[in-house]
Amino acid sequence: MSEIIEKPKTLANIEVAYSTEEERQTIVHCIYDLTRNIWDSAARIWPSTILVCEHTGREFKFHHAEGISLFPDWTIMYGGKKNRFTLIFEPMPRDVKVFELYERIPEPRGWRVKGIKRNKSDVYTVTL
Numbered sequence: 001m002s003e004i005i006e007k008p009k010t011l012a013n014i015e016v017a018y019s020t021e022e023e024r025q026t027i028v029h030c031i032y033d034l035t036r037n038i039w040d041s042a043a044r045i046w047p048s049t050i051l052v053c054e055h056t057g058r059e060f061k062f063h064h065a066e067g068i069s070l071f072p073d074w075t076i077m078y079g080g081k082k083n084r085f086t087l088i089f090e091p092m093p094r095d096v097k098v099f100e101l102y103e104r105i106p107e108p109r110g111w112r113v114k115g116i117k118r119n120k121s122d123v124y125t126v127t128l
Contacts, residue, residue: 026060026124027123028124029084029124029126030101030128031083032082032128033082033127034079034082038079040076042074043068043074044072044074045069046103047062048105049103051089051102052100053096056096058096060092060099061090067086096118100112100116101113
C-alpha cells in the first residue's frame with residue numbers, strides 16, 4: 001500500500017497567501033451625478049487614468065472599466081440620474097493609507113478625487 005504524503009501546512013499557507021495576493025485589485029465604483037441636470041451628457045474614461053498614493057506619489061495602473069466607454073468612444077450619461085460605472089486598478093501595497101483617483105488626460109476637466117481613505121476591502125465609491 002502506498003503512503004500519501006501531504007504538503008507541510010506552512011507551504012500550503014504560503015501558496016494560498018501568494019494566490020490571494022495575485023488576485024487582489026482595487027475597485028472604484030463611480031457615481032456621475034447628473035440629478036441636477038435635465039440634459040443628457042456623455043463620458044468616457046482614458047486608459048491613462050491612475051490611482052496615486054497621496055503620501056509617496058506612487059502611481060497604480062488602470063486595468064478595466066465596466067459601464068463606461070474607453071477613449072475614444074463615449075457613453076451616454078442620463079440627465080436627472082446618478083449614472084454609475086466601475087473602474088478596476090492594480091493592487092496597492094498595504095502601506096498606502098490615502099490616495100486619489102486621477103484621470104490624467106491631455107484635455108481640461110479630467111476627473112480628480114483626492115483624499116480617498118484606504119479600507120481593508122479595497123472597494124471604494126466616489127462621486128464625480
